[in-house]
Amino acid sequence: MLYLNGRFCRAEDAMISALDRGCLFGDGVYEVIPVYSRNPFRLDEHLARLDASLAAISLPNPHTPLQWAELVREVIRLQAYDDQSVYLHVTRGNAGERDFPFPAGVAPTVLINPSPLVTPSPEAKAKGVRAISHADFRWLRCDIKSLNLLPTVLLREAAKQQGCAECLMFRDGMLSEGAASNVFVVKQGVIACPPKNHLILPGITYDLVIELARQHGVPMEVRPVTEAEVRNADELWMTSSTREVLAIVELDGQAVGDGCVGPMARQLDQYYQDFKR
Ligand code: PDD
Numbered sequence: 001m002l003y004l005n006g007r008f009c010r011a012e013d014a015m016i017s018a019l020d021r022g023c024l025f026g027d028g029v030y031e032v033i034p035v036y037s038r039n040p041f042r043l044d045e046h047l048a049r050l051d052a053s054l055a056a057i058s059l060p061n062p063h064t065p066l067q068w069a070e071l072v073r074e075v076i077r078l079q080a081y082d083d084q085s086v087y088l089h090v091t092r093g094n095a096g097e098r099d100f101p102f103p104a105g106v107a108p109t110v111l112i113n114p115s116p117l118v119t120p121s122p123e124a125k126a127k128g129v130r131a132i133s134h135a136d137f138r139w140l141r142c143d144i145k146s147l148n149l150l151p152t153v154l155l156r157e158a159a160k161q162q163g164c165a166e167c168l169m170f171r172d173g174m175l176s177e178g179a180a181s182n183v184f185v186v187k188q189g190v191i192a193c194p195p196k197n198h199l200i201l202p203g204i205t206y207d208l209v210i211e212l213a214r215q216h217g218v219p220m221e222v223r224p225v226t227e228a229e230v231r232n233a234d235e236l237w238m239t240s241s242t243r244e245v246l247a248i249v250e251l252d253g254q255a256v257g258d259g260c261v262g263p264m265a266r267q268l269d270q271y272y273q274d275f276k277r
Contacts, residue, residue, distance in 0.1 A: 001078040003071055003112040008078060011113070020109055022091030024098050026148035028109070029053035034117055034241045035084035036276055038076050041241075043069060045204045049145065050088070056144045059092055062108050075112045083117040085242055089147060120246050125269070128249030128261045129165035131238075132158065136169035136176045136199075143198050152179035166238055168230065168251065171199060175225040181238035182206035185230055186264045190219040192229070205239040205272075212271040218264070235262030245269035
C-alpha cells in the first residue's frame with residue numbers, strides 16, 4: 001500500500017498522468033526516510049529538509065509537518081513489515097501540457113511509497129565495500145534533493161558494472177560526496193568531511209555522525225577535503241539513510257589504508273547503531 005494524492009491504495013492502482021511535471025522535467029523533490037521497528041528515524045529532520053528543497057524550487061509545501069507526520073505514520077502502519085524505507089516525493093503536478101515555466105493553479109503530486117529497508121549485509125559491514133570515483137558533473141545546487149538524478153544514475157550504474165557499491169565524486173580537486181551518500185575520511189585519528197554548501201546534499205545521517213563524533217569526543221573536522229586526502233586516507237566511509245555508516249576499503253582498485261574496515265568506521269557505526277535503537 002502507498003499514498004498518492006490524498007488516498008491510500010495498492011501500488012498497481014496508483015496512477016499519475018503521463019504529463020506530470022515530475023516525469024517531463026524532473027520538476028520535484030524527494031526524501032528517503034529509514035523506518036526501524038515502524039518508527040520513522042529523524043522524521044523531523046527529513047521533513048525540514050523536504051521543506052527546504054521545496055522552498056528552493058518555489059513549490060509551496062502542500063502539508064504542515066504534523067500532516068506529513070500523520071501521512072507517513074499511516075503509510076508505515078499499512079505495511080506488513082517493520083523496517084522500511086519510505087520514499088516520498090512532491091512534484092509540481094500535472095499541467096496538462098509541456099511548458100517550462102510554472103503552471104498556475106495546478107495541485108502538486110504527492111507520493112509516499114514504502115519498501116522493505118535494505119541495509120548493508122553483515123558481510124558488507126564486516127569487510128567494507130569497493131568504490132570508484134568520477135568527476136562531479138552534476139549542477140551547482142546539489143543541496144536540493146531534486147528528482148533530477150540522471151548523473152548519479154549513470155555513475156551508480158558504472159560502479160555496479162565494476163562490482164562497486166558507490167561512486168565518489170570530485171569537483172576541482174575537492175571531494176564532494178558519493179552518488180547517493182556523504183563521504184568521510186580519516187587520517188591519523190582525525191575525521192574530516194566537506195562542509196554543507198550548494199555542492200553536497202545536507203545528509204541527515206551526515207549530521208548525526210558529526211553529532212555523535214563530537215558527543216563522544218572523537219576528533220572531527222568539517223572542512224573542504226582534497227582528492228589527495230581521500231586517496232591517502234587511513235579510512236573512508238559513506239553515510240546515508242539506507243547505507244548507515246559503511247566503510248569503503250578500496251577506491252579505484254587501490255586499497256584504502258590497510259584495505260580493511262578501520263577502527264573509527266567501526267566505532268562510528270557502533271555509535272550510530274546504539275543511537276538508532
Ligand atoms: N540518498 N548525498 C546524496 C547525493 C544522496 O542522494 C544521499 C541520500 C545522501 C545521504 O543523505 P541521507 O543521510 O539524508 O540519506 C547524500 C538517498 C538515500 C537516495 O537517494 O536513495
